[in-house]
Amino acid sequence: xxxxxxxxxxxxxxxxxxxxxxxxxxxxxxxxxxxxxxxxxxxxxxxxxxxxxxxxxxxxxxxxxxxxxxxxxxxxxxxxxxxxxxxxxxxxxxxxxxxxxxxxxxxxxxxxxxxxxxxxxxxxxxxxxxxxxxxxxxxxxxxxxxxxxxxxxxxxxxxxxxxxxxxxxxxxxxxxxxxxxxxxxxxxxxxxxxxxxxxxxxxxxxxxxxxxxxxxxxxxxxxxxxxxxxx
Numbered sequence: 488x489x490x491x492x493x494x495x496x497x498x499x500x501x502x503x504x505x506x507x508x509x510x511x512x513x514x515x516x517x518x519x520x521x522x523x524x525x526x527x528x529x530x531x532x533x534x535x536x537x538x539x540x541x542x543x544x545x546x547x548x549x550x551x552x553x554x555x556x557x558x559x560x561x562x563x564x565x566x567x568x569x570x571x572x573x574x575x576x577x578x579x580x581x582x583x584x585x586x587x588x589x590x591x592x593x594x595x596x597x598x599x600x601x602x603x604x605x606x607x608x609x610x611x612x613x614x615x616x617x618x619x620x621x622x623x624x625x626x627x628x629x630x631x632x633x634x635x636x637x638x639x640x641x642x643x644x645x646x647x648x649x650x651x652x653x654x655x656x657x658x659x660x661x662x663x664x665x666x667x668x669x670x671x672x673x674x675x676x677x678x679x680x681x682x683x684x685x686x687x688x689x690x691x692x693x694x695x696x697x698x699x700x701x702x703x704x705x706x707x708x709x710x711x712x713x714x715x716x717x718x
Contacts (some may be wrong), residue, residue, distance in 0.1 A: 494588050503530025505563070511705055511713045521545060522565045532701065535561075535685045536589055544568070546587055553584030571599070573607060574616040579618055581605045581619050588641035588650075589613075598668060600624075600641045600650055606669050620669045625652070628663050628675045640702045643668070644709055651702050658682070658698055664697060665680060677704070679716070 488500040503522065506515040520528035532548035542572040543561055547554040553571035558564060571584055582603035591598050592608075597617070600606040604623035609615040625636055635656040642649050648668030660678040665671055679685065679699060686694045701717035 496532055500529075501531040501550065502528040503533045503545070503547065505561075505707075514612055518562075521563065522567075525556075525565075525567055526551070532586060534587055534589055534703075536591060538613060539591060539595060548573070548587045548590055549585045553587065557613075566597075569614045571614055572616040573619065574618040577619065579605055579619045579622050581607070586637050586639065588639050590641050590643060592668065593643060598641065598648075600639045602637050602639070604636065604639065604652070608669075624650075624663070624665075624672045628672045628674050631663065632657055638701045640704055642704050642706060642711065644706060644711060651704075653700050653702065655698070655700065658704060660699075679714075 505518040510569035531550040556565040586602035597609040604625040638653040703715040705713040
């Protein structure tokens with residue numbers, strides 16, 4: 488979060504916050520800063536996951552790219568663990584560790600897709616080093632528009648690896664899948680378009696946001712049940 492008075496450009500000063508709810512759509516109760524004693528609580532585009540040993544990791548993107556924090560419980564306390572490392576001997580254009588989406592794969596490896604669309608795999612824990620598995624996957628997907636892609640969200644369900652990636656200039660997002668999460672990515676179609684009539688309130692009101700970005704997914708019993716979006 489950041490002060491609304493700063494406008495969208497205030498994101499460079501955003502703070503990482505913990506909020507909880509009894510239902511996925513809320514209402515959420517603010518629990519305060521996740522790491523109030525570290526760098527004044529700074530954190531942007533924070534993503535979290537459960538580790539192979541049962542602990543939890545939270546990762547900062549953009550403002551402090553690739554910083555990892557670890558806790559035994561989602562309630563904290565969170566401790567700085569280190570920065571994500573990348574092994575890229577082939578010189579692929581990995582880019583900075585921004586817009587990260589991180590998962591623990593069924594095979595026990597950790598997998599990252601950053602803004603660049605390069606698949607990164609670690610067999611050595613959450614910090615890596617992560618091996619770049621090739622160039623960006625986006626140009627390999629037939630029919631996927633390649634303008635200004637960002638905010639990928641990565642998950643595994645139904646025997647497939649999924650990525651929904653947002654095109655900020657086109658104001659749309661697309662859904663791609665792969666059987667191994669590394670090769671043969673296929674376009675499954677449009678994920679969402681804020682200009683379409685799909686945001687409906689209980690009273691029937693239809694809303695059109697100018698942009699919907701930073702998608703996230705909630706997986707329950709191996710299936711996606713909710714999608715979160717920043718408006």
